[in-house]
Amino acid sequence: MKVGILINPKHGHTMRAYSELVEIxxxxxxxxxxxTTTKQWPGVEQASKLLDWGADLIVILGGDGTLRVSxxxxxxxxxPVLIIPTGTANVLSRHLGIRSTRQALQxxxxxxxxxxxxRCEVPVNxxxxxxxxxxxxxxxxxxxxxxxxxxAVSGRSRLPTGLGWGILGYAYGAGRALFAPxxxxxxxxxxxxxxxxxxPGGHAAPGxxxxxxxxxxxxxxxxxxxxWSVMASKTARPAGPIPVFDRARPTAAKFELLAVxxxxxxxxxxxxxxxxxxxSCVNRRPAAHAAMHYWQGTEASITLDDPAPVQLDxxxxxxxxxxxxxxGTTALTIITAN
Numbered sequence: 001m002k003v004g005i006l007i008n009p010k011h012g013h014t015m016r017a018y019s020e021l022v023e024i025x026x027x028x029x030x031x032x033x034x035x036t037t038t039k040q041w042p043g044v045e046q047a048s049k050l051l052d053w054g055a056d057l058i059v060i061l062g063g064d065g066t067l068r069v070s071x072x073x074x075x076x077x078x079x080p081v082l083i084i085p086t087g088t089a090n091v092l093s094r095h096l097g098i099r100s101t102r103q104a105l106q107x108x109x110x111x112x113x114x115x116x117x118x119r120c121e122v123p124v125n126x127x128x129x130x131x132x133x134x135x136x137x138x139x140x141x142x143x144x145x146x147x148x149x150x151x152a153v154s155g156r157s158r159l160p161t162g163l164g165w166g167i168l169g170y171a172y173g174a175g176r177a178l179f180a181p182x183x184x185x186x187x188x189x190x191x192x193x194x195x196x197x198x199x200p201g202g203h204a205a206p207g208x209x210x211x212x213x214x215x216x217x218x219x220x221x222x223x224x225x226x227x228w229s230v231m232a233s234k235t236a237r238p239a240g241p242i243p244v245f246d247r248a249r250p251t252a253a254k255f256e257l258l259a260v261x262x263x264x265x266x267x268x269x270x271x272x273x274x275x276x277x278x279x280s281c282v283n284r285r286p287a288a289h290a291a292m293h294y295w296q297g298t299e300a301s302i303t304l305d306d307p308a309p310v311q312l313d314x315x316x317x318x319x320x321x322x323x324x325x326x327x328g329t330t331a332l333t334i335i336t337a338n
Contacts, residue, residue: 001115004055005034006046006070008062014086017101018061021084021108028112043070051077059108063087064142068313071124072139075332080119082108082335089314091142095235095250096120097337111335118336122250123328129310130322140312141332142250143238146302146323147229148260150309152177153316178274179267184305185230187259188222189297228260230302232325242281247296255327257300259293298327
């Protein structure tokens with residue numbers, strides 16, 4: 001067996017985990033090769049070189065961003081991936097039951113002893129982002145968001161250097177984003193996505209991948225709304241312990257989509273509205289609040305009157321006037337604990 005190791009060295013504990021990983025691999029007399037990501041080369045080229053070398057297993061030391069960038073090439077190669085979660089949020093690994101580096105290192109040891117470990121197939125989803133510079137194709141695994149959700153991610157950059165990448169950065173960005181302005185969005189979904197779930201007010205919520213340039217989607221139904229954010233998720237708890245998407249699963253064929261249509265703009269009223277939304281989520285009834293409009297589907301298109309930021313798996317993509325989302329038709333094979 002050959003083990004390829006893809007390392008994002010941004011966090012200090014990544015290299016400590018790497019040292020332990022190498023010791024485990026050496027004890028098993030297994031060949032390995034390592035590659036390190038950089039800001040300019042975030043993982044695609046390194047993953048490709050490890051595959052060209054003949055890796056039978058790719059171990060990723062990093063977070064959701066490292067997974068997101070390398071997922072398309074790894075899924076195409078059909079090589080199993082094992083995650084050692086050393087990022088900030090580690091949303092995907094948490095939802096797959098891998099909650100610590102210690103647990104992940106034990107999983108490496110078990111896999112090297114017997115490669116017939118449990119695994120799951122996680123679709124690699126497609127996001128076509130239409131910026132002022134032109135269309136840009138990206139991929140994601142857990143969560144896509146446009147508007148306030150992405151502003152929470154962008155808010156980290158306002159912190160002093162060294163603080164913006166930790167949990168503090170996410171908390172700071174989220175706090176500022178709660179009061180982000182509403183955006184005028186035209187939400188378009190194909191009829192094949194099925195009927196949208198009804199909002200409490202009785203109004204219907206809006207409801208073959210290739211690597212070519214973005215094409216027009218076969219879209220049927222369009223609604224116009226003022227929203228705080230529109231999100232498409234494959235994970236139930238993308239923002240920590242509070243459940244937001246009760247039907248979302250990393251291995252699901254469909255997204256659970258959410259349009260957050262806040263009714264207030266004054267800071268005090270907005271804070272009260274968020275408090276009620278939070279209470280509904282804590283009680284596992286997020287759809288009970290009138291602002292939370294959920295539906296499921298494999299495709300969606302969001303067109304804005306004015307550009308707004310987009311985030312994919314916690315990576316800020318930039319300002320877009322339109323975002324087209326498709327559930328993935330290729331999948332990443334990930335080794336799991338059970």
